[in-house]
Amino acid sequence: xxxxxxxxxVLLIACFCQCALAQSDRDVLVPLPSLNxxxxxxxxxxxxxxxxxxxxxxxxxxxxxVEPDLAGGIQYRTGDNLFFFAGEAIGWRGLRNDTxxxxxxxxxxxxxxxNDSDDGRLDGLGDTDESxxxxxxxxxxxxxxxxxxxxxxxxxxxxxxxxxxxxGMRFGAQNDGSGSELGMGITFHDDDYANREFGITAEQALAxxxxxxxxxxxxxxxxxxYNYRHYVNEHWQIxxxxxxxxxxxxxxxxxxxxxxxxxxxxxxxxxxx
Numbered sequence: 001x002x003x004x005x006x007x008x009x010v011l012l013i014a015c016f017c018q019c020a021l022a023q024s025d026r027d028v029l030v031p032l033p034s035l036n037x038x039x040x041x042x043x044x045x046x047x048x049x050x051x052x053x054x055x056x057x058x059x060x061x062x063x064x065x066v067e068p069d070l071a072g073g074i075q076y077r078t079g080d081n082l083f084f085f086a087g088e089a090i091g092w093r094g095l096r097n098d099t100x101x102x103x104x105x106x107x108x109x110x111x112x113x114x115n116d117s118d119d120g121r122l123d124g125l126g127d128t129d130e131s132x133x134x135x136x137x138x139x140x141x142x143x144x145x146x147x148x149x150x151x152x153x154x155x156x157x158x159x160x161x162x163x164x165x166x167x168g169m170r171f172g173a174q175n176d177g178s179g180s181e182l183g184m185g186i187t188f189h190d191d192d193y194a195n196r197e198f199g200i201t202a203e204q205a206l207a208x209x210x211x212x213x214x215x216x217x218x219x220x221x222x223x224x225x226y227n228y229r230h231y232v233n234e235h236w237q238i239x240x241x242x243x244x245x246x247x248x249x250x251x252x253x254x255x256x257x258x259x260x261x262x263x264x265x266x267x268x269x270x271x272x273x
Contacts, residue, residue: 033229039077047072051268060257124208133157160193
């Protein structure tokens, strides 16, 4: 544990001591720290890195865990279109009229496993299936420099549908994708998506001893997220993220939800080839 704390301290010092690091001027598709662009204007871009996340063990959990996570991806940019492959997602991102950003992604989502809870709070519920999801996103900048924006995101999958509506603002004077941004949003889900994580069937209730639970679709949560990206030099990037999501009353009433919120903080580095 002391080694983990020491690693966090070193990374945090490196991340926020901007005065000791040199900035780089990159030509990015959209100057938002949450959207990486390794291509620097056109052609191929490759990034590879590692992050460390401290997050809830599963949705609704009151248990937290430290987990390493690979970062980066492969990208190809031509003009105002960027194609990418990152982890378990492949997609396209396009800029239109300088103030509209469209994105479509095919992603693979891991399911929940009983052993995700070290305290045995998922015992008897079984494992939820892995799923494939289509994600469509639209962002509209309210200014020429993407200082403020609105966005909407629709997730459609074989395990249900999810909708996010929100907006955000970017801090700092940089237009190269570095700096920081803050976003807020409200989310909705249908009954399939809600019950995938928080519902309990009659069979699961018998095996787990928890009350049978069936949720309706509708309001899910309200949340806030913060993103930070810093260019150490031409090749090295440092990033950080913090996310907080507060659940609505229907989810909080589920026996699976041991907490009324989900939270995550992460920090890492990427080497751009």
